[in-house]
Amino acid sequence: MGALSTPKLIGLDDYVPVVGQAEIDEMRAVAACLEGRTVKMVNSTAMGGGVAEILNRLVPLMADVGVPTRWDIITGGDDFFAVTKGFHNALHGAAYEPTPQAFEIFRACQQQNLASLRFEEDFVVIHDPQPIGLVEARDQKPAHWVWRCHIDVSRPHPEVWNFLVQYMKRYDAMMISSPSFTRALPIHQYLWYPSIDPLSQKNQELEPEFIRETLERFQINPKRRILTQVSRFDRLKDPLGVIKAYKLVRKYTDCQLVLAGGGAKDDPEGGQVLAEVQEAAGNDPDIHILDLPPWSALEINALQRASTIVLQKSLQEGFGLTVTEALWKKKPVVASAVGGIPLQVIHKLTGMLAHSVEGTAYQIRYLLSHPAIAQRLGEMGHEHVKENFLVTRNLKRYLLLFLALSGAAR
Amino acid sequence: MKQAAKPFQFMAASTLVRICGVEVRTVADLLEHLRTISAASVFNHTFQSLGQHHFLTEGFSNDFAQWVLAACNQPQLAEQLTSLDIRQYESVEALRADLLRVLEEFVASEPARAQQRAFEPFYFCEAVTVTVPAPWRAHNLAEFCQGLEHISRETLHYHFVDARLREPLTVNDFSYWLEDSLGLKELGDRVDLIDIYTNTLDGVRQLILEECRSWTEA
Numbered sequence: 001m002g003a004l005s006t007p008k009l010i011g012l013d014d015y016v017p018v019v020g021q022a023e024i025d026e027m028r029a030v031a032a033c034l035e036g037r038t039v040k041m042v043n044s045t046a047m048g049g050g051v052a053e054i055l056n057r058l059v060p061l062m063a064d065v066g067v068p069t070r071w072d073i074i075t076g077g078d079d080f081f082a083v084t085k086g087f088h089n090a091l092h093g094a095a096y097e098p099t100p101q102a103f104e105i106f107r108a109c110q111q112q113n114l115a116s117l118r119f120e121e122d123f124v125v126i127h128d129p130q131p132i133g134l135v136e137a138r139d140q141k142p143a144h145w146v147w148r149c150h151i152d153v154s155r156p157h158p159e160v161w162n163f164l165v166q167y168m169k170r171y172d173a174m175m176i177s178s179p180s181f182t183r184a185l186p187i188h189q190y191l192w193y194p195s196i197d198p199l200s201q202k203n204q205e206l207e208p209e210f211i212r213e214t215l216e217r218f219q220i221n222p223k224r225r226i227l228t229q230v231s232r233f234d235r236l237k238d239p240l241g242v243i244k245a246y247k248l249v250r251k252y253t254d255c256q257l258v259l260a261g262g263g264a265k266d267d268p269e270g271g272q273v274l275a276e277v278q279e280a281a282g283n284d285p286d287i288h289i290l291d292l293p294p295w296s297a298l299e300i301n302a303l304q305r306a307s308t309i310v311l312q313k314s315l316q317e318g319f320g321l322t323v324t325e326a327l328w329k330k331k332p333v334v335a336s337a338v339g340g341i342p343l344q345v346i347h348k349l350t351g352m353l354a355h356s357v358e359g360t361a362y363q364i365r366y367l368l369s370h371p372a373i374a375q376r377l378g379e380m381g382h383e384h385v386k387e388n389f390l391v392t393r394n395l396k397r398y399l400l401l402f403l404a405l406s407g408a409a410r
Numbered sequence: 411m412k413q414a415a416k417p418f419q420f421m422a423a424s425t426l427v428r429i430c431g432v433e434v435r436t437v438a439d440l441l442e443h444l445r446t447i448s449a450a451s452v453f454n455h456t457f458q459s460l461g462q463h464h465f466l467t468e469g470f471s472n473d474f475a476q477w478v479l480a481a482c483n484q485p486q487l488a489e490q491l492t493s494l495d496i497r498q499y500e501s502v503e504a505l506r507a508d509l510l511r512v513l514e515e516f517v518a519s520e521p522a523r524a525q526q527r528a529f530e531p532f533y534f535c536e537a538v539t540v541t542v543p544a545p546w547r548a549h550n551l552a553e554f555c556q557g558l559e560h561i562s563r564e565t566l567h568y569h570f571v572d573a574r575l576r577e578p579l580t581v582n583d584f585s586y587w588l589e590d591s592l593g594l595k596e597l598g599d600r601v602d603l604i605d606i607y608t609n610t611l612d613g614v615r616q617l618i619l620e621e622c623r624s625w626t627e628a
Contacts, residue, residue, distance in 0.1 A: 022562040029543070029544055032542075180531070184431050185431075189429040189431070190429070191426075191535055355529060384463075404426060
C-alpha cells in the first residue's frame with residue numbers, strides 16, 4: 001500500500017484546459033499591473049456557506065497571479081450573529097422588529113473587530129452585511145474599499161436598510177449578483193455574477209461508470225428519459241409545481257422525475273415540505289425523491305449529467321447556481337423567469353423560460369420531442385457559463401475592479 | 411518578410427458592468443429612458459453584448475431586441491431592432507438615434523402594445539472597459555498571426571468590433587494596421603468583411619488567420 005499523497009492545491013494553470021491559455025495569460029498580464037499591491041478579504045465565516053466556498057478557492061488564485069491576498073474573519077458572540085441573522089432576513093423583506101439594543105450589539109461588535117484587525121492593504125473587500133461597519137477603518141490608510149453584497153436587497157426592511165446605508169455610502173463601490181437585487185445608492189454598483197468551479201466535485205467531469213452506478217443506487221432507469229430538479233425541499237423551489245408539470249408531460253410522453261435535495265432533516269419546514277412532496281408523488285414509481293446529505297456533491301453531479309432535462313421551477317430565487325451547474329454540463333434547462341435565472345437562461349437561446357406549471361410542461365414536452373434543439377440549447381448554455389459564470393471570470397473581475405479603482409479603466 | 415512601419419500592440423481588454431439603477435417594464439418606458447441613458451449603457455447593450463454572446467450565431471443581436479422578443483413578446487419590433495448592424499455606425503449616438511427611431515415608430519403605431527407590461531424588467535447597465543498591454547506585439551504578418559492565435563476572445567472583440575468606434579472610425583484595428591503599417595489595403599479590406607453576426611469570435615479568429623495565411627502563401 002503506497003503512502004497517502006497530499007492533495008494538490010489547484011492553481012490557475014489547472015484551468016487552462018477549461019478556459020484556454022489565452023485567458024490565463026491575459027489574466028496574468030492584468031495582474032502584473034497590480035504588482036506590489038495587496039488585498040484583504042473579510043467575511044464572517046471560514047466554513048459553510050457560499051461566500052466561504054468562493055473565498056476558499058479565490059484567495060489562493062489571487063496569490064497565484066501575484067496579488068497577495070489576506071483573508072480575515074470577524075468574530076462575534078451568539079447575540080451578534082442572532083442580530084445579523086435578523087438583519088439578513090429583514091434585508092430579504094421578511095418581517096422583523098429591530099430594537100435599539102440590536103443596533104447597539106451590531107455597532108459594538110464592529111468596534112471590537114476594528115480594534116483587533118489591521119488594515120494595511122491597498123484594496124479591502126468586505127463580504128455581506130456582518131462586517132460592513134469595518135469601513136470605519138478606511139481612514140487608517142488610503143485604500144480602496146468595496147462591499148460585495150451576496151444577497152437580494154431590493155425589498156428590504158426600511159429601518160434596517162437605513163441603518164446599514166450609512167456604512168454602504170462610505171465604500172467606493174458595491175458589487176451585487178443581479179441588477180434586480182439592488183436599490184439606488186450614491187456609490188457605483190457593479191454587476192458581479194456568482195461563479196461555479198469547473199474543477200470542483202460538483203462540476204468536474206465524471207466517468208460514465210460512476211454515473212451509471214449512481215442511477216442504479218437510486219433505482220433510476222438509465223434507458224428512460226429523466227427530468228431533474230436539484231434544490232432543497234423548500235416551498236419557494238415549488239417542488240409540488242414540478243410534480244404537476246411532470247404529470248402533464250406524462251399524459252403524452254414517457255419520462256421519470258428526480259427531485260434531489262437536502263436539508264429536510266435539519267429544517268422543520270423542509271421536513272414538512274418533503275412530506276407534502278411525497279404525498280403528491282403518491283405511489284408513482286417514476287418519481288424519485290432523494291433527500292441527500294450535504295456531502296453528496298458527486299452524486300448531484302452524476303444526477304445532473306444523467307438528466308435529459310434539468311428543471312428549476314422556483315417561485316423566488318437568488319442567482320440560481322443549480323441552473324449554472326446544469327448549463328455547464330450542457331443540459332437543456334427549463335426554468336422560471338425569477339431572480340438571477342433570466343441572466344443565465346436566455347429564452348430559446350441558452351434554455352427555456354416558463355411562467356407557470358402549464359408553461360413548464362409545454363417547454364419540457366417541446367424539448368423532449370425536439371432533441372436536436374435541446375442539445376443546441378445545452379451547448380449554448382455551456383458557452384454562456386464559460387464566458388460569464390466560472391471562478392476564473394470572478395478572479396478576473398476582481399483584478400479589473402482593482403485596476404479600475406486605481407484609475408486605469410477606459 | 412515586410413516589416414511594419416509601426417508594430418501592432420495587442421491590448422488585453424476586459425469589461426466590467428456597472429448597474430445604472432434604471433429599470434423599465436414597457437416598450438414605451440424603454441424608449442423614454444433610452445433618450446437619456448449614458449452612451450456607455452447604449453454601448454454595453456449593443457457592441458459589448460454582441461461580444462458577450464458571440465457564441466449565439468443565430469438569433470442574437472443586442473440586448474434591446476432580445477428583451478423585446480422574450481419579455482415583451484413583440485417579434486416584429488424585435489426583428490427591426492435586431493437588423494441594426496453595429497458595423498454601420500461611427501458613434502454610439504448615431505446608433506442610439508436609429509434605436510430611438512425604430513422604437514418611436516412602434517410606439518406611435520402600436521400605442522397599446524407599447525404600454526403592455528413585460529414579463530421581466532429591462533435593467534440598464536453600462537460597460538467599463540479596462541485595457542492593459544498584452545504580451546504580444548507584431549512587427550510583420552507572421553508575428554501578427556502568432557499574436558492573433560494567442561489573444562483572448564474579449565481582446566479579439568476589442569480590436570475587431572469595439573475598434574470601429576475609435577479613430578479612425580468604422581474600421582477594425584487589424585484592417586487599419588494592415589493597410590496603414592504594412593501597406594496591405596486589399597488584405598485589410600478582406601478582413602474587415604468578416605461577419606461578426608454569423609460567426610463566433612473563434613470563427614472570426616480562424617477566418618482572419620486564413621485570410622492572412624493565404625495572403626502570405628500567395
